[in-house]
């Protein structure tokens with residue numbers, strides 16, 4: 001690893017904590033918002049229109065203050081302010097890497113912290129977001145796997161990560177631009193590759209991604225969202241039906257014996273079962289290839305024989321392989337494969353016709369690369385960490 005330039009870090013002072021008590025509009029689906037507005041006294045006939053107006057203010061313009069919503073009457077704005085808040089998780093610190101990667105430490109209700117990573121590239125910007133604090137699963141190479149699940153994030157906390165990054169990047173549309181305007185976007189892609197297993201928090205992830213994809217708000221196309229799962233088979237078909245985003249799978253091994261130790265959920269749904277579920281996915285979503293994430297662990301899963309087996313397993317699945325050099329963390333029981341080994345592995349895959357980019361670690365100087373994130377507030381015996389991933393998809 002190369003020496004890195006000094007890190008810049010600043011404390012953001014904008015208070016973003018949701019005042020206790022009032023319901024937060026951020027994270028409500030359109031239907032939920034409609035019901036909430038009616039419960040607060042909005043005539044049923046008007047409710048749909050009011051949702052449309054609020055939706056644009058909140059998700060297209062990034063407005064947080066009801067007073068600014070000039071197409072609503074003063075009385076209605078006052079009613080909203082009495083009954084609701086528009087609140088995001090609180091940004092505690094922000095670090096900027098010398099490669100432009102930004103890492104936000106974000107505090108959610110209950111005092112838990114998660115990290116969110118923004119990775120700029122020439123033609124896009126990818127935000128890596130979390131779906132849970134901790135993880136119920138115990139993948140042996142993953143820092144998050146050493147911690148217990150603290151709780152699922154709410155839909156508001158999930159979409160809130162996108163919104164606070166847009167705030168920081170100053171990436172809300174300028175006044176005068178139309179809803180859904182294209183134009184260059186600093187935050188153009190989302191990857192659900194932070195802390196947690198998104199398919200064990202399905203409803204909240206789905207609702208948050210529906211909000212992100214809604215054409216009158218943040219308006220990210222469904223192919224600009226990638227959900228990474230360790231292989232929660234029963235939820236894969238549901239992901240196709242109810243979200244329709246791109247799928248990545250933490251594959252990491254080519255035999256059940258090895259995958260059982262690396263990704264223990266394999267004991268429940270083994271490689272064969274997982275591959276069956278994956279085969280149906282691209283058809284069901286009319287989407288592109290599935291990304292197979294494969295962490296390169298020295299002497300564990302990185303032989304030529306593994307590469308050949310992987311090629312066989314992928315047969316019949318539109319796939320690309322993302323080779324991730326293992327990011328070490330304190331106490332990790334594995335080492336990163338050598339560059340030569342990773343290249344040799346990639347060559348075998350490429351010769352078989354699979355795109356297999358080697359993911360360049362980003363933001364290493366601020367511990368923002370895959371598996372390096374760590375939230376320090378948790379007080380379990382084992383260290384609490386979380387994973388971020390780079391775009392590269």
Ligand code: SAH
Nearest residue numbers: 142193196197228229230250293327370371
């Ligand atoms: N729980 C989901 C999503 C988060 S993990 C999942 O497992 O897919 C994002 C990616 O980073 C996964 O592919 C994960 O296996 C990988 N990862 C975890 N720890 C890592 C480490 N230390 N080095 C490199 N990649 C890691």
Ligand code: SF4
Nearest residue numbers: 135139142145196230
């Ligand atoms: Fe959880 Fe994913 Fe880490 Fe496995 S790799 S422990 S599923 S966050």
